[in-house]
Amino acid sequence: MNLSVEDYSLLTDLYQLTMAACYTGEGVETKRASFELFIRHLPTDFGYLIAMGLAQALDYLQNFRFSGSQIAALQATGIFTHVPDRFWLLLESGIFTGDVWAVPEGTAVFANQPLLRVEAPLWQAQLVETYLLNTINYQTLIATRAARIRDVAGEEAKLLEFGTRRAFSPQGSLWAARAALAAGFNATSNVLAALQLGEKPSGTMAHALVMALAAMEGSEDEAFAAFHRYFPGAPLLIDTYDTVAAAQRLAKKVNGGEIELAGVRLDSGDLVALSKQVRSLLPGVSIVASGDLDEIEIARLKAAGGEIDIYGVGTKLVTGKPVNGVYKLVDIEGIPVMKKSQGKATYPGRKQIFRSWERDKIKADTLGLITEKSLGEKPLLQLVMKDGKQLQPPATLAAIRQHTIASVASLPAATRQLHSPQLVTVNISPALQELTTQTKKRIHNTIVY
Template sequence: MAGGNLAITAADYSLLTDLYQLTMSACYVGEGLAETPAHFEMFTRRLSNGFGYFVAMGLEQVLSYLEALQFTGEQIDYLQQTGIFEYAPAAFWELLRGGKFTGNVWAVPEGTPMFPHEPFLRIEAPLWQAQIVETFILNAINYQTLIATRAARMRHQAGDRLLLEFGTRRAFSPQGATWAARAALAGGLDATSNVLAAQQLGVNPVGTMAHALVMAVGTLEGSEDQAFQAFHRYFPAAPLLIDTYDTMGAAHRLKTQIEAGETVLKGIRLDSGNLAQLSKDIHELMPDITIFASGDLDEYEIARLQNAGTQINGYGLGTKLVTGSPVNGVYKLVEIADKPTMKKAKNKATYPGCKQVFRNVAEGCDRMALATESPQNNEISLLELVMKGGDRLTEPEALKTIRNRTKVNVEKLPDGVKQLQNSDPYPVEISEQLQALTKEVAARLKNYT
């Protein structure tokens, strides 16, 4: 089979996992460990792309997935037919047939800035359940966290200028495109051109026009101006893309038409050329016209344009928003059957036990501690219980709420942490109790080798 269009629905999510999650779970069943209480935490070991922080995003998709998780008879038949599970215990298949997620989830609210080694999600569930859900959790959160972080950085640089998400054609998949649109808006952008994502998010899509319309209509009807007039007959409020041929030539003709009362123009878009200089020249020519720019822009280019005194009022962000070095979020076992555990591999060591992150906003620092510890003066606990026994404890949040949380939280970060280049490290203290437990578990693990 060629796979058709490989469309994915929520019913498919149980198999949207790595094979080893299933083989490990079968092993747990055979060894009588499947129902053992286990605790896994998700965190990053480092920040990617020179970021000074990352913005946690994707929790809503994780909770929806966990609520609906189940294996169909057809899916179980497929697994059995592969021959891979020939020696798996019969009880494994019974577990899958009746299985669903029955655990607890602790997480930081979406839109919360986080730092290396700090857990921003914890799964507490029977071992087989906590194992099988790893792949989807990492997929949903890592990608959306990358997009939300880049969006927050772009918003910080752009101030109150309009920021639009144009990344669908460059996102890594149709599913990725809708997740990218959601994360971009939650991270601080104003709207998306992705019509499906806009419908699902309950907002209106935005957009302008492409060079193809100018070329097609202009070629068939005689001129670039006729293409502009044709588009405005049906979409009179839409900005016009004026850089298909001669940007300033188009601008001068439009000014003449405005002065003659032949057209009304609210905005123009630039997609090529020296954006800073063009924006200045057009602003001088038509000071009341909104100028919008696009074309492989990111937070660094926005900063460069701003420093060059640009007259750009808004930006369209695409390729460099929805792609880039991934957030390296990992999902590691920290406790099994009430016994703290840790990984000791070189450069990949982890902290044992269930943890909490306490933030002192006034002093601009965090304290990573055991979950049993209490906040100190001026500290707030970041991880919250959002699912208990497989049931959600919170309603899905409005996108506006998450976007506002992101904005407020990023604004509170120290200025040095928000720098685009050579950002200052955010101070994260390891509590004395966590340090002591780490030494204790490390000593115990020496006997395992």
């Protein structure tokens, strides 16, 4: 059950394929369609989201194709017995030939704003939905959590991503590490992710090493000495048995010139009280804290005066509240379309986000039509892929990180707060309001009662 680039096209929901087959049977598969990916509602107590995952989305689209063996496997299911032969010819020769508009990774966005729009032949635009939602929903969630953690921890704190063992899959762990780094974390413990991204992995040690070496070599100090011998720049984990006692013994060695200690890690207990005690014993040593941390807990630790320099964040970063991004048809052959479903209505037409600022802070956004002219606001959606080809190389991790930091800094303070944030105003342009009204009327006239 491992994933390779060759598997991309089959990593989809069945109904994407059955709809594509139906389009083909009806002779509309090549009609120009526009789908927009957006988030209906922000997670509870989130005032914003940080868009992420575009690089992987574009990589997927450039590698989109079906092999002969994949087509044979689909045929063998018996599900497609009644579809026209033209459908199989379409898959055999098809690649993604559409255009993509998107907000840059690291951009702060709000509910009902398109993070991405696909404009392509209908069958292509339909088939890519599942993968695009998977990568953008998940990375946007991780990037937003990481940005909130960086905002709370402050510029000086060092943030380490420790979520690989709790991510929802090995692939998810790579995306989580990337999104966290792109949104402001300093390093990840995921070796593969770090090396693929041109970064240096970072980590400490586990309780198992302390227990194993202490049992065989006679003491916790022997375990510390052994690890420090081979990795002198790595923090020592000091809470396996007695945190304060371990810090006291290490302090004697540091003060006696026997050891130069880079850092210690606390993974349990009262992190505020323990960090203060450790700081008094080891004043020049960095203190790493870990253990089910998130932005709420880090804010509490700071408010209580915790003496912590580095935070290792794992489980609550890579799991938690989902981002409910959806991917909806908004235009077919120049005809605006929309859903009227209760609680799930959508806006018709191809759209643009127009953002205005006041004193370097986001003042308001206007959701309008792509055909509207900007009145001094900045259009956020940019053309990033034309005819299936990327227009620019992917942004570097460093560039995305800086953009994320700037995006968060541009948000009003009330929007950045962790509890009951004040949402930025998102206006609907008069032109979009009028199109919505006209589209509703057209839909009403086509319904048979």
